[in-house]
Amino acid sequence: MASADRKQRLKDETRRNILDAAMRIGREEGWQALSMRKIADIIEYTPPVIYEYFANKEALMLELTKVGYRILAKDMKAAREKHRLPEKQLEDMWLTYWNFAFAEKELYQLMFGIEVNCCVWDNSIPEAEVPANMIWEVIGELTGMENPPEDLICKRYYTFWSVVHGLISINLVRQGVPDGMNEEVLKDAIGGIIRSIKPLN
Amino acid sequence: MASADRKQRLKDETRRNILDAAMRIGREEGWQALSMRKIADIIEYTPPVIYEYFANKEALMLELTKVGYRILAKDMKAAREKHRLPEKQLEDMWLTYWNFAFAEKELYQLMFGIEVNCCVWDNSIPEAEVPANMIWEVIGELTGMENPPEDLICKRYYTFWSVVHGLISINLVRQGVPDGMNEEVLKDAIGGIIRSIKPLN
DNA sequence: TATATTTGCCTAACACTGTTAGATAATTTA
DNA sequence: TAAATTATCTAACAGTGTTAGGCAAATATA
Numbered sequence: 310m311a312s313a314d315r316k317q318r319l320k321d322e323t324r325r326n327i328l329d330a331a332m333r334i335g336r337e338e339g340w341q342a343l344s345m346r347k348i349a350d351i352i353e354y355t356p357p358v359i360y361e362y363f364a365n366k367e368a369l370m371l372e373l374t375k376v377g378y379r380i381l382a383k384d385m386k387a388a389r390e391k392h393r394l395p396e397k398q399l400e401d402m403w404l405t406y407w408n409f410a411f412a413e414k415e416l417y418q419l420m421f422g423i424e425v426n427c428c429v430w431d432n433s434i435p436e437a438e439v440p441a442n443m444i445w446e447v448i449g450e451l452t453g454m455e456n457p458p459e460d461l462i463c464k465r466y467y468t469f470w471s472v473v474h475g476l477i478s479i480n481l482v483r484q485g486v487p488d489g490m491n492e493e494v495l496k497d498a499i500g501g502i503i504r505s506i507k508p509l510n
Numbered sequence: 511m512a513s514a515d516r517k518q519r520l521k522d523e524t525r526r527n528i529l530d531a532a533m534r535i536g537r538e539e540g541w542q543a544l545s546m547r548k549i550a551d552i553i554e555y556t557p558p559v560i561y562e563y564f565a566n567k568e569a570l571m572l573e574l575t576k577v578g579y580r581i582l583a584k585d586m587k588a589a590r591e592k593h594r595l596p597e598k599q600l601e602d603m604w605l606t607y608w609n610f611a612f613a614e615k616e617l618y619q620l621m622f623g624i625e626v627n628c629c630v631w632d633n634s635i636p637e638a639e640v641p642a643n644m645i646w647e648v649i650g651e652l653t654g655m656e657n658p659p660e661d662l663i664c665k666r667y668y669t670f671w672s673v674v675h676g677l678i679s680i681n682l683v684r685q686g687v688p689d690g691m692n693e694e695v696l697k698d699a700i701g702g703i704i705r706s707i708k709p710l711n
Numbered sequence: 712t713a714t715a716t717t718t719g720c721c722t723a724a725c726a727c728t729g730t731t732a733g734a735t736a737a738t739t740t741a
Numbered sequence: 742t743a744a745a746t747t748a749t750c751t752a753a754c755a756g757t758g759t760t761a762g763g764c765a766a767a768t769a770t771a
Binding site: 344345346356357360365366 | 756757758759760761
């Protein structure tokens, strides 16, 4: 009966293997090449077994996007902890977001790709709120106000996010953005938004 | 032998019908639901016929994105012609871009979706340059310079595009952006960039 | 220990998908 | 009218996500 533990461990391992295999295929061949049969091949089981761990392919991919958000959250937290001034924190956090998008290109596509995930964006990914909340916090601090108005923070948050995500999307879809352009656009934009938040002293 | 004309007309019509059918399916059921067999059903032919008009499904969809760019170019041209001041032109052109994205949501996804079109972005869509060139022109005018430096225009162009496209993507993927937030973010951002281009007089 | 039950896993199938080869029917040319 | 060309279809291949049903091994019960 103590074998229940061992069995659970084996099941957990298989679950891990499924996710790893899916991730590997996504990275090596792109998400359009991901198939249940390929996953089954890698984990050396037959396809129906996967359905004992995930309701369907979409649920499996949803799990991967959650992994993505957890990595992103960890990275951004580390970036923040490297600085004391909110403006430095914000700058580094968005740069980290940028770097994540390219270091984990496939994960990023899964997390924000228009096609893949279309309608699963109700609140089925609580992990998505962690990075967002961090940014909100720092924007609030940067205003220097006691009780910064919610809608100001919200507006600045979306401005940040739009310009960074937009630039990333453009780069992921269309290669051939002139060299050095990205850094300049990014730094200019982030700097500009930060200036518009920071109180004049 | 004069029937050659008539035959050509019929072929053209079938080609149109194929594109229309594909567009209809994309709009009504989304692009992931688009299949050659469904198109064939609508045009009342068998699937292989489609391959006499398009090399494959991807080529068919590429044609649709070109249609998208042509509509976008027309809209933006009209927006520009409504104003004389470059700053007004720019503002209206980007607002038009914004409106297009939501009025022709499916086309926009096809044109800029990360998943759908991944690797066909070499220069196989010359139509894509028309809207871009228009914006470049107006930014150049707005600087008030005789020979505005290329890289400044380029930088501003990408800043515009990033923030607008980013905000659109976010809205298309994640619904539930707070009401009125979009307009504010958009106008603030566009206004800010325009100010950074316009010479201080 | 022998029987019953649950579990793990597989085979086989269904209904789709994009795409192609080859046969057939219709039309045009000689 | 016969030959050649063109238009269209049928049937298939190899792949997809997913599910029903069965077999065999491991476990629980008597």
